[in-house]
Amino acid sequence: MPRPHPSADNLYQLLMAPADAGPDRPAVVEADENGVLHEISYRRLDALVKQYAAVLDGLGLDVGDPVVVEADTCAAAVAMLLACSLLGLPFVTVSPHTPDTRLATIIDQVTPALHARANDLPARELDRHAEGSAVFDLGGLVIERAPAPRVRRRREVLSTDTAYIVFTSGSTGRPKGVVMSHRAIVTFLRAMLADQLAGPADRVASTSPLQFDFALFGIGVALSAGAALVPVRREDLGSPRRMTAFLRDAKATQVHGVPSLWRPVLRHDPDLLLELTHLRSVVFAGEEFPLPELRRLQEMLPAVRLVNGYGATESMAASFTDVPNPLPADQERLSIGRAHAGAEMTLVDADGRIVTEPGGSGEIYLRSPALFTGYWNDPEATAKVLVPDPVEPRHGTKVLRTGDLARLDETGELCFIGRADFQVQIRGNRVELGEIEGTLTRLPGVTAAAATVVPRGGDQILMAAVTLTAAAAAADFDASAALAFVGKQLPSYMVPRSVRVLPELPLTQNGKVDREALTRRLTAPR
Numbered sequence: 001m002p003r004p005h006p007s008a009d010n011l012y013q014l015l016m017a018p019a020d021a022g023p024d025r026p027a028v029v030e031a032d033e034n035g036v037l038h039e040i041s042y043r044r045l046d047a048l049v050k051q052y053a054a055v056l057d058g059l060g061l062d063v064g065d066p067v068v069v070e071a072d073t074c075a076a077a078v079a080m081l082l083a084c085s086l087l088g089l090p091f092v093t094v095s096p097h098t099p100d101t102r103l104a105t106i107i108d109q110v111t112p113a114l115h116a117r118a119n120d121l122p123a124r125e126l127d128r129h130a131e132g133s134a135v136f137d138l139g140g141l142v143i144e145r146a147p148a149p150r151v152r153r154r155r156e157v158l159s160t161d162t163a164y165i166v167f168t169s170g171s172t173g174r175p176k177g178v179v180m181s182h183r184a185i186v187t188f189l190r191a192m193l194a195d196q197l198a199g200p201a202d203r204v205a206s207t208s209p210l211q212f213d214f215a216l217f218g219i220g221v222a223l224s225a226g227a228a229l230v231p232v233r234r235e236d237l238g239s240p241r242r243m244t245a246f247l248r249d250a251k252a253t254q255v256h257g258v259p260s261l262w263r264p265v266l267r268h269d270p271d272l273l274l275e276l277t278h279l280r281s282v283v284f285a286g287e288e289f290p291l292p293e294l295r296r297l298q299e300m301l302p303a304v305r306l307v308n309g310y311g312a313t314e315s316m317a318a319s320f321t322d323v324p325n326p327l328p329a330d331q332e333r334l335s336i337g338r339a340h341a342g343a344e345m346t347l348v349d350a351d352g353r354i355v356t357e358p359g360g361s362g363e364i365y366l367r368s369p370a371l372f373t374g375y376w377n378d379p380e381a382t383a384k385v386l387v388p389d390p391v392e393p394r395h396g397t398k399v400l401r402t403g404d405l406a407r408l409d410e411t412g413e414l415c416f417i418g419r420a421d422f423q424v425q426i427r428g429n430r431v432e433l434g435e436i437e438g439t440l441t442r443l444p445g446v447t448a449a450a451a452t453v454v455p456r457g458g459d460q461i462l463m464a465a466v467t468l469t470a471a472a473a474a475a476d477f478d479a480s481a482a483l484a485f486v487g488k489q490l491p492s493y494m495v496p497r498s499v500r501v502l503p504e505l506p507l508t509q510n511g512k513v514d515r516e517a518l519t520r521r522l523t524a525p526r
C-alpha cells in the first residue's frame with residue numbers, strides 16, 4: 001500500500017499528529033440523528049481512518065486516483081478524507097445538496113475511481129457515475145461496486161501529490177477543479193498554527209457545506225491544533241434557536257461561517273446570542289460582512305474576537321484580520337490586513353505598476369508557498385491566474401492573480417474594494433458595485449444591500465436590493481429618499497435606477513449572495 005514518507009507533508013500526518021499527544025482528547029463533537037452529542041476521540045478517529053484505509057487499499061487504486069466523498073461534515077467524513085490522504089487518493093468533496101447536474105459535471109471532469117457517500121444518503125440516479133461506489137459511517141466503509149484494480153505505477157505518496165480537488169462555483173460558466181497539493185494545504189495550516197487562530201482547548205464549529213473549502217479549513221484548523229471540530233448540522237442552521245442551542249450545548253469556542261450564517265438570529269432573535277458564554281471567536285469569510293449586521297453581532301457578542309478571513313480557494317485563504325472592537329461609526333469597508341504568516345499580498349494598479357503609496361489601489365496578487373497546483377485539466381485557465389510575479393517576473397516565481405481590488409491604507413494594510421469583475425461600466429464610467437452597497441447599508445433600517453446591473457435595451461441599468469430590520473420593514477420604505485441619499489454620497493452615474501426591498505437576499509449553495517439569482521429577481525416584473 002503506497003504511503004507517505006514520515007517526513008513528507010501529508011494532510012493525514014498533520015491532522016492526526018495530535019493523536020500522539022492526547023489520544024483521548026475529543027477530535028470531533030457531533031450530534032446524532034436524535035440531536036444527542038457524541039465525542040469521538042483522536043484515537044478512535046485514527047482507528048477509523050486506518051480501518052477505511054485498509055478497505056480502500058484492498059481496491060488496488062493508484063496514487064492520484066480521485067475519490068468523490070459525498071457527505072456533510074462529520075467524524076466519518078473526516079475519517080474518509082484522511083484515509084484518502086494517507087493513500088494519496090485526491091478527495092473531491094460534494095455535499096448531499098450538490099445538484100445531480102453539478103455532480104455529473106464533476107464526474108465527467110475527474111472520472112473518479114470511487115464515489116463514497118455517507119451511509120444515510122440515498123444513491124443518486126445519475127446517467128453516468130464513478131467506476132466504484134461505497135458507503136461509510138462510524139461502523140466502517142462498505143464497497144458496493146468495486147472499481148477495476150489498476151496497475152500501480154506509483155510507490156509513495158509525495159508532498160507534491162494532490163490532497164484534494166475542490167470545484168469552484170465557476171461564476172463564469174463551467175465549474176473549475178482547484179487542485180491543492182499536500183504541501184500547499186499543510187503549509188497553509190502550519191501558518192494558521194503560527195498565527196494561533198485556534199488552540200488545543202478550542203471547540204471549532206464548522207457551518208459550511210463540505211464542497212466549500214471553508215469546511216475543509218475548519219477541519220484543518222481544528223485537528224492540526226489538537227482542538228475539537230464541532231460540525232453544525234444543516235437542519236440546525238436555519239433555526240436561530242436550534243443553532244444557538246447546539247453551539248451552547250456543544251460549548252463551541254470558535255464559530256466559522258459566511259456572513260449570512262448570522263442573518264437569521266440577528267434578525268429574529270438576537271438575544272439568543274447571549275447564551276453563547278463559551279464563544280471566544282468568530283471567523284467569517286467568503287464575502288463582505290454588511291457593516292450594520294456586523295455592528296449588531298459585535299453588540300451582542302462584545303467579548304468575542306471577530307476575524308475577517310479573506311482569500312480564495314486557490315490558496316485556501318490569504319489573510320485573517322481582527323475587526324476593530326468597537327467598529328468605528330464612520331468605517332465603511334473592512335480591512336483585510338496583511339497576508340498570513342509566510343505569505344504576502346501586493347497591489348498592482350491598472351497600468352501594471354506596483355502600488356506602494358498609501359491611498360493607492362489595485363488588484364491583489366498573492367505570493368505564497370500555499371498556492372494551488374492549477375485548475376484540473378485546464379492549463380489555459382491556470383495560466384490566467386498563476387502568473388509571473390509582477391514585482392520581478394524574471395525569477396519565474398508564480399503568484400496568484402486574485403481578481404480582487406483593494407486599497408493600501410496608511411499602515412500598509414489592505415482595505416477590500418471588491419472583485420475586478422464587479423467593476424461595471426455605466427455610461428463609460430467605472431462603477432464599483434461594492435461602493436454602492438456600502439452606501440446603501442448606511443441608510444437607517446437597512447441591514448444588507450446588493451447592487452447589480454440589468455441589461456435593458458442595449459444599456460446597463462444599475463439596480464439595487466436592500467433588506468431591512470423588522471422595525472423598518474413594518475414601515476413604508478421610501479425608495480426615492482434612499483436614492484436621494486445615495487445621490488448625495490456618490491456621483492450620479494452610481495445611483496441605482498431603483499432600489500427594492502427584499503425579505504432576504506438570494507444565496508448560493510455556499511451561503512454567499514447569489515448575484516445571478518438577484519439579477520433575475522430584479523428584472524422579473526414586481
Ligand SMILES: Nc1ncnc2c1ncn2[C@@H]1O[C@H](COS(=O)(=O)NC(=O)C[C@H](N)c2ccccc2)[C@@H](O)[C@H]1O
Nearest residue numbers: 213214217285286287288309310311312313316317404
Ligand atoms: N473576507 C472577505 N471579504 C470580501 N470578499 C471575500 C472575502 N473572502 C472571500 N471573498 C471573495 O470570495 C472570493 C473567493 O471565493 S472562494 O474561492 O469561493 N473562497 C472563499 O470564498 C472562501 C475562502 N477559500 C476562505 C476559506 C477559509 C477561510 C477564509 C477564506 C475572493 O476572491 C473574494 O472575492
